[in-house]
Amino acid sequence: MKVPEQTADIFKILSKGQFISSNSSNKTNSDLYNTIDSEIDGEDNFKNLREYFKQINFILERGDEYFYFSRNETKIDLENKIERAYKWIDMVDFLKTFNNSFSSGYRFSPSEILVKIKLDAELETKLDTLSKNAEPQQDTLDRILKTLTDDSFIELENERTGQYKVLAAFKYIEQLILTINISEEVQNEIPE
Secondary structure (H helix, E strand, O other), X not given: OOOOOOHHHHHHHHOOOOOEEOXXXXXXXXXXXXXXXXXXXXXXXXXXHHHHHHOOOOEEEEOOOEXXXXXXXXXXXXXXXXXXXHHHHHHHHHHHHHOOOOOOOOEEXXXXXXXXXXXXXXXXXXXXXXXXXXXXXXXXXXXXXXXXXXXXXXXXXXXXXXXXXXXXXXXXXHHHHHHOOOOHHHHHHOOO
């Protein structure tokens, strides 16, 4: 089994809970995506890397245009992951309220969001629910964008203009939300 020479670089990113997306503007990340998704001497890199990382209890997973690690979780780790997912769900709800087409490949700037907040009461309310201790809207938005950047769901594409790009890994959150199934019994118990 041959593994690519970039295996350490792949591990360094994925072991932090980040994603490697096909549409990253960061050349290193997009090159790593292509490395995982290619072959060496007729051998499938993804298959070989999956076997290689499996030996150290990391499972290389393939999403729709992105890669990530999963692991068998302890109950405490699983609870932390669920808590993190709750935060992502609220952020996605806010961003989809900003623009329903907010998904992989979408480009935006924080200033566009702030302008729309002033015009859309629902968007403002959703941002306020994400606020910590009534912090200024700009600070809340910056914190949200930093979280999504750190988790490699978005990236700053142009520092000069402040333009961000939504990465293919964002589909992971969208898929997570779509898999949440609230039964009719529970749905009837939720106050409207």
